[in-house]
Every structure is written in C-alpha cells, then in structure tokens.
Amino acid sequence: MKTGCVGLITLALAASALRATAETPELYGNVASVHWVVRDLDATKAAWARLGFRTVQDLGELEASGAWRGQSGTTRLRAATARIAGLDVLWLQPLDEQSAFAEFLARHGEGVFSLNYQAKSLAALEAEVSRLSSLGVGVLQRGELAFGAGTLNVVHMDTEPQGKYVLGIVHLSGPPAGGSGPTQAPPQSTGQEPANAGPGPAFPVKLAQYALVVESLQPVSDYWARLGFPPMEVTHPPLGERRYHGQPGQFDQKLGWHRHGTVTWEWIEPLQGPTVYADFLKTHGEGFHHLGLEVPDMDVATRAWQALGIPIVQSGTWGEKGKPGSGRFAYADTTAAGGVTIELLWNQR
DSSP: OOOOOGGGSOHHHHHHHHHHHHHSOGGGGSOOEEEEEOSOHHHHHHHHHHTTOOOEEEEEEEEEEEEETTEEEEEEEEEEEEEETTEEEEEEEEOSSSSHHHHHHHHHOSEEEEEEEEOSSHHHHHHHHHHHHHTTOOEEEEEEEEETTEEEEEEEESOHHHHSSEEEEEEEEOOOTTOOSOSSOOOOOOSOSOOOBOSSTTOBOEEEEEEEEOSOHHHHHHHHHHTTOOOOEEEOOOEEEEEETTEEOOOEEEEEEEOSSSSEEEEEEEEESSOHHHHHHHHHOSEEEEEEEEOSOHHHHHHHHHHTTOOEEEEEEESSTTSTTOEEEEEEOOGGGTSOEEEEEEEOO
16 A cells, blocks of 8 residues: 555554565565466557556567476467556466466466565575575476577466465576577666656656565564564554545555565555455455555646546545644545556655
8 A cells, every 4th residue: 555655654664674674685676577467468568658668678479497396398378568656567367278377367366476586696596596496485487588689587486385485486587599589688777777757658667565465464574474474564554535436435444565676565454345356355355465666746637547447446535634644645546457456655754
C-alpha cells in the first residue's frame, strides 16, 4: 500500500532494518528483473503501450534447455522485454504445458512469477543455489538460453509455496557456442537507470515498492529470515479517506516491510474488507499484487490513468494531512493487462 515512508516507522525500526540488511547476502541488494507470465503476449504488449510504456523488445519464440522439477527437457515460450518505471520486465507466454511457467499460469493466472537477482559469475550462481539447497530449498526450474551475446542461465528456486514468490538467480555469460539465438539478451536492471514515462507522454514516475498479499505475515517473515533475509518490520497504520470502487471503504490491514535492496518490499495481510487484497486472494491466491509508483501529483496522475480507461478501484490517505510523513495512495486497475495492479503513491514532502 504505502511507500516505505519514514513517517510510518520510528527511527529505531529504520536502524534495525539497516542492521538486518547488512546481514543479507550481497546478491540480494537489487532486483535485476521480473519474470511475468501472461496468456497472450501480443495483448499484454499492446495494453502497456496504450498506457505509455513503449520500451518493448519482442524476442519472438524461444526454446530453453534445462529441467523442471528434476526432469530434463526443453521449454518453448514467447517472450518480450519491457521497462516499467525503470524495472526490467520479461513477459513470458508459455507454449508448452510442461514448465513452471505453465504451472503458475494454471494455478494463479497471469502475474509476476519470479523476482530475479543477478549473480556476478556462474560460480556465484551455483554457490547460492547450493546455499539455498542446504537450507531446504529445492530447484523448481533451471534453464539455459543461447543469445548472440552469450548464454543466459536462469535458476528458479522453489520458494513460492512458503515465500509466496519464486526467487530467481540469473547470469549472462558468453559468447555461446554457435552464436545462435536472439541478438540481444534481456536487460538486467542496475537500479540506477532513470524511470521511463507513463501513462501518456512525459509523465514521470518512480518505482517505489514491490507488494505482495498474504494470508498471514509471520510465517512468511520467518521463512525468508531462515534464508538470510531480514525479518519484516510490521506496522498497522491508521488510514483516512478510504474509498473502495468509488464508495466509502472500511478496509484494514497489517503491513510487513522488507528493506534489503534499492526498492522497498511491502507485504499485506488483509484484516477487514471489502478490499482489493481480499479480491486478489480470491482470484489468484497469495502472491505478487502490485507495483508501487511514486508520482509528483496524485490528482494529475489519477486523472491521467482514468483518461486511458483504467479505473481507480481503491484509495486513501495515511498520516496527518499536510504533515511530513503523510501521503495518498490510489490503485489503478491494470489487471486486464497481465494480472498486476499499479499503485500510485504520493508523499508529503
């Protein structure tokens, strides 16, 4: 929901989060990319282009060799890369039934399948896979894809049942034997690139958070802490001016915060509804709900999205209006464009 705004937590909690971050493996300092599974790649590309996010490269039909749940084979899929507010996205449309992507699509529907981290070397990738395996995390899917610039190695760890998303580890090495495949590998974010425009021309946005909805925060926090991530800082902030589908809202939730990288993670445990969070749980189950985008003017932003046919389905405020640490939020219903919602966030400076 709200950004990792300092107004929501005390300085003591912030210091605790920083100490915990220092203990997190260096690999997890920045999300390099997300793998996002869709049913119709062409429809998804067209929908986001209409919203003003036009930095898309279609990679065509790809075939990756590897293994899924220990069974060797190949996976066919269509793929395209995009950038949404500085985040590197790889949209994937499964063409075979025997893959983790197809399994996710059948169980959860469209949405973000994995958040991926860039290993410095193939040896570093294998070392982290080994470390996680020693902690009881198996490999869900492993793949190798030839690109003109090298070979992209991807390992998806089986973290989703308890951790609510698939943790991906990626490494691009090269050049590959034969030099076949697309001429450019999917980009990997450094977290330093400027955000692109959207929706519409020259509308600045900044990626502020990754957000997931869960039934209960504590077991998820315990799971990731066991793997070396910081425990969640949990808050229960009061909200104002609540609206749900245009009507006065009564929703309430606890929030868990992870701050182990360049972008804040928000975990949401719904307590009272109706709310978009319970709607998501009913449709998709636990998992990745929205990308939070910080905007400079909330009224301008909501009008821009609504003018493009995207309704605002939930909104409200936090903090004392007009005071530092307060702000506004609004959910733009982009689920028809691939199953992920966009949250607009405005912070009082």
